[in-house]
Amino acid sequence: MANTIYYKKDPEVLGMSNGLTSVFINVLGLSGSRLAVKNYEKNLIIFLLEKDQASVGIGTVGFDICEMPWDIDAFKEQKQFLFHVIDDVLLKNGWNKLSYNPNYDMVANSMEGFRKLLQKMQVEDIDKEAVQEWMECFEEERKDIDKYLVCEIHNVLLTCFGCQVCHD
Numbered sequence: 802m803a804n805t806i807y808y809k810k811d812p813e814v815l816g817m818s819n820g821l822t823s824v825f826i827n828v829l830g831l832s833g834s835r836l837a838v839k840n841y842e843k844n845l846i847i848f849l850l851e852k853d854q855a856s857v858g859i860g861t862v863g864f865d866i867c868e869m870p871w872d873i874d875a876f877k878e879q880k881q882f883l884f885h886v887i888d889d890v891l892l893k894n895g896w897n898k899l900s901y902n903p904n905y906d907m908v909a910n911s912m913e914g915f916r917k918l919l920q921k922m923q924v925e926d927i928d929k930e931a932v933q934e935w936m937e938c939f940e941e942e943r944k945d946i947d948k949y950l951v952c953e954i955h956n957v958l959l960t961c962f963g964c965q966v967c968h969d
């Protein structure tokens with residue numbers, strides 16, 4: 802089994818083994834959680850960290866990038882933020898917090914694949930229904946708590962499942 806990240810208008814997909822998917826989310830989570838300032842940036846990283854195979858099932862975390870919690874008014878800034886996060890991953894920032902050494906070439910390949918998908922996506926592609934559903938769940942789940950808590954060990958944003966890096 803494996804996971805596929807894709808852009809609905811593009812036949813080219815980013816397919817990753819289950820193991821590589823966990824690493825991909827670990828390193829995006831480390832860089833993204835550290836760099837995110839705006840809520841619309843944090844939301845994108847939480848969406849990615851929810852792809853937590855230890856919690857939702859191995860090989861079940863593929864998604865269409867159009868379903869990510871994009872904000873129509875901040876779409877450009879959000880894309881720039883993710884490119885910045887990808888660049889930060891390529892510098893291996895925060896990898897000392899992991900209990901293993903990721904394979905750099907495999908991570909770099911997957912980051913470039915993710916970047917390519919993001920580059921092609923346009924604001925009109927946003928899956929508004931999926932985004933609204935995600936935002937409603939997110940607000941509901943966190944109405945009584947701080948929305949943006951982080952793991953004390955990894956400094957990674959917590960999802961409803963906890964810390965994705967701790968689970969790995």
Ligand SMILES: [Zn+2]
Pocket residue numbers: 952953954955956957964965966967968
């Ligand atoms: Zn953690």
